Amino acid sequence: MTHPLLRETEDMDVYTAIRGRRSVTLLAEDTPDRAVLERVLRASVWAPNHHMTEPWRFHVLTGDARQAMGNAVAAQLEQNLDPADTAAAAAARQARTRLLRAPVVIVxxxxxxxxPVLDLEDYAAACCATQNLLLAAHAEGLATKWRTGDMxxxxxxxxxxxLPPSHRIVAYLYVGYPSPKLGPDQRERAPAQIAWLGWDAA
Ligand SMILES: Cc1cc2nc3c(=O)[nH]c(=O)nc-3n(C[C@H](O)[C@H](O)[C@H](O)COP(=O)(O)O)c2cc1C
Structure with missing residues (x-):
């Protein structure tokens, strides 16, 4: 079934996908099809990866799982809370509801x-996989936002x-369909700063 907000994006070329992808904060409530998400996730792992360690892992949360994770994180924070620390209390409250901002969250x-060298290279590879995921999602007409921070x-x-403590959470990807209330994208990019070395003068 084609979602009403799904653009006609079949066979989007890579330049169009790169240029068109933008972080989207305002998402519609509709949950994307699992089949589409699977396609996007399968594409993401075709990322460059030194030593082929394939260091990426994905957790795809929707529905009650988002609240369950928020509750678990908040409960842990509240366990050690100093009652006088209002900022910490606010952080715990935010953690409880934060993942509800998107119908699907991919961790x-x-x-x-x-x-340390392998760790850095594997982080880079996981970031490449994440960008693949964002581009594939965009080509499917999905809206995404990469979030990090305390979570x-x-x-x-x-x-x-x-996950064991030694693993690193690279991204919380908020995934959905763009909200119809979304305004036009006005963000621009500075031109790439490029030094051409050894080239004949243009
Ligand atoms: C490693 C990383 C972490 C990010 N963390 C956040 C975040 O915590 N909150 C947020 O609103 N955006 C976050 N972003 C998204 C950036 O703000 C966004 O990519 C940037 O504003 C450029 O906009 P664009 O994605 O539309 O090109 C993150 C992006 C990256 C690559």
Whole structure:
């Protein structure tokens, strides 16, 4: 079934996908089809990856799972809360509801390594996979936003997902359809700063 907000995006070329993808904050309530998400996730892993460690992992949350994760993270934060620390209390409250901002949240994580070089390279590979995911999602007419922040570091988040502390949460990808209330995108990019070395003068 074609979603009403789904644009005609079949066979989008890569330049169009790169240029057209934008972070979208305002999402409609409709949940994207699992088949579409599977397609996007399968595409994401065709990322460059030194030593082929394939360090990426994905958790795809929807419905009650988002609230369950929020509750688990918040409960963990509240356990050690100093009642006088109003900022910490606010952070816990936010953690409880934060994942409800999108109908689907994909948590991208990376298998950590004790070797700092490998760890950095695997983080880079996981970021490449994440960008693949965002571009494929865009080509499917989905709207996304990559979010990080405290939610990546809260121990309760990894615990809920069954990830060991050595893994790194790379991204919370908020995924849905763009809200009809979305205004025009006015963000621009500065031109790429390029040094051409060894080229004949143009
Ligand atoms: C590693 C990373 C972390 C990000 N974390 C956040 C975040 O926590 N909150 C947020 O609103 N946007 C976050 N973003 C999205 C950027 O704000 C966004 O990509 C940037 O404004 C450029 O806009 P565009 O994605 O539409 O090109 C993150 C992006 C990256 C790559």
């Amino acid at each position: 991208v994580s990376q298998v950590g390594s004790d070797d 990546c570091d809260y121990p309760g988040a990894k615990e809920f997902l069954g």
